Amino acid sequence: SAVISQKPSRDICQRGTSLTIQCQVDSQVTMMFWYRQQPGQSLTLIATANQGSEATYESGFVIDKFPISRPNLTFSTLTVSNMSPEDSSIYLCSVIRDLSYEQYFGPGTRLTVT
Amino acid sequence: QKEVEQDPGPLSVPEGAIVSLNCTYSNSAFQYFMWYRQYSRKGPELLMYTYSSGNKEDGRFTAQVDKSSKYISLFIRDSQPSDSATYLCAIQGGGTSYGKLTFGQGTILTVHP
Numbered sequence: 735s736a737v738i739s740q741k742p743s744r745d746i747c748q749r750g751t752s753l754t755i756q757c758q759v760d761s762q763v764t765m766m767f768w769y770r771q772q773p774g775q776s777l778t779l780i781a782t783a784n785q786g787s788e789a790t791y792e793s794g795f796v797i798d799k800f801p802i803s804r805p806n807l808t809f810s811t812l813t814v815s816n817m818s819p820e821d822s823s824i825y826l827c828s829v830i831r832d833l834s835y836e837q838y839f840g841p842g843t844r845l846t847v848t
Numbered sequence: 849q850k851e852v853e854q855d856p857g858p859l860s861v862p863e864g865a866i867v868s869l870n871c872t873y874s875n876s877a878f879q880y881f882m883w884y885r886q887y888s889r890k891g892p893e894l895l896m897y898t899y900s901s902g903n904k905e906d907g908r909f910t911a912q913v914d915k916s917s918k919y920i921s922l923f924i925r926d927s928q929p930s931d932s933a934t935y936l937c938a939i940q941g942g943g944t945s946y947g948k949l950t951f952g953q954g955t956i957l958t959v960h961p
Binding site: 735738765767769775776777778779782792826828830835836837838839840841842844 | 880882884889890891892893894897899936938940946947948949950951952953954
């Protein structure tokens with residue numbers, strides 16, 4: 735498995751502001767992803783965080799709204815920009831180590847936008 | 849039609865019961881099948897994963913895949929109150945879809961003493 739931490743664990747933000755969420759893994763991993771879990775809903779993939787290059791976004795998600803960085807093999811950030819109440823969700827990072835299919839999730843960041 | 853369908857429940861069973869959780873999927877390109885457990889206010893925890901039709905057992909948990917019917921199941925034997933959580937099926941394809949999980953809606957399970 736992998737030990738994954740996220741900061742902050744939760745935050746309450748005002749409409750129109752931005753929040754950057756950090757994901758740190760205890761050792762190098764092959765792939766990192768960001769998911770969103772809206773209230774009462776399941777998880778939806780936002781993007782694949784690519785090391786040293788631009789993230790790959792899923793349909794419905796754009797870089798201007800969710801800029802992602804991955805400067806090395808153990809760390810990534812997701813920014814939620816120009817927030818609205820509809821962005822209130824849990825944001826989770828996940829990782830795959832080596833080339834397996836086992837994907838592990840961080841504890842999540844619970845975001846509330848007022 | 850959603851790519852992955854899962855009965856959201858809720859499901860309530862007595863301690864010691866056998867629990868059956870199920871998902872169906874529509875895309876035959878899906879190749880890898882996972883089950884996650886998510887406790888309240890926690891991230892999903894990987895329980896089991898498999899890629900072939902048939903059964904895979906791990907302790908009290910058995911994952912079953914039927915690719916011909918596009919149907920996957922998770923069985924929990926001798927269920928315990930500590931098994932109370934939301935169970936999520938997750939499926940991914942190969943190739944360019946490597947790592948991209950599509951989740952079911954999750955089934956809320958309560959095991960009461």
